[in-house]
Amino acid sequence: MPTPHDVIFSALADPTRRGIFERLCRGGEQTVGGLTALAGVSQPAVSKHLGVLKKAGLVLDRHEGRQTHYTARRQALAPLVDWTRQMTEFWESRFDDLDDLLKRMDQ
């Protein structure tokens, strides 16, 4: 039973796949061909990565003629933000002494 965190973390763990997602975040909507050009892997590999990202809810696809345009769903990163905030919140709630907190940040 994969949790939402599982899905997002594992989807973004692979460097190639994360690179594709980053390109979509920066460059906006792009076709598979455009993504393949700079991905450093074959077109089928890119299609598979896009499939994983889509299943994880990180991208949307739009078919137009014989090409497929993909866009990043940045809101899908919300669980990631929540998770990191949870981890760091436990931190802050544990040490209310600011000095102690700063000392621990330095180590």
Next chain:
Amino acid sequence: MPTPHDVIFSALADPTRRGIFERLCRGGEQTVGGLTALAGVSQPAVSKHLGVLKKAGLVLDRHEGRQTHYTARRQALAPLVDWTRQMTEFWESRFDDLDDLLKRMDQ
């Protein structure tokens, strides 16, 4: 050449390993035995996971007698926060029309 993002993402991708890190974040310093008790895997497996987390800079170890105490280095999550902020910042800078932005959040 693994980037800092690579290291953190791949270290946190595995559910068991991420669970161990979460326990350290919530519960503070804990021994290998304590972590093993609730990890659902063998002690050597836990030790290996802790080794990966340590190499990623996500935990610190402290030897005391015959047991090893581990603590979470939450500051090591900073690259993760930076990365998500980068991805979402590109978003906001692209659409300065708030309505357009909200519409896209709904899809």
Next chain:
DNA sequence: CTAATATATAACTGCGTGGTTATGGGTTAA
């Protein structure tokens, strides 16, 4: 209609990795 293009899928492969058991090295207890 035919050829070329764009993408997805199938089938296969190699390797990384998470798991195990067995063992070693160091530390406390008897």
Next chain:
DNA sequence: TTAACCCATAACCACGCAGTTATATATTAG
């Protein structure tokens, strides 16, 4: 000193997955 304990490492295994090539499907171009 000997035994029990804690942890790390070694050696091995099984499986998942990222990559490939080949092919199917669909759409545009000639």
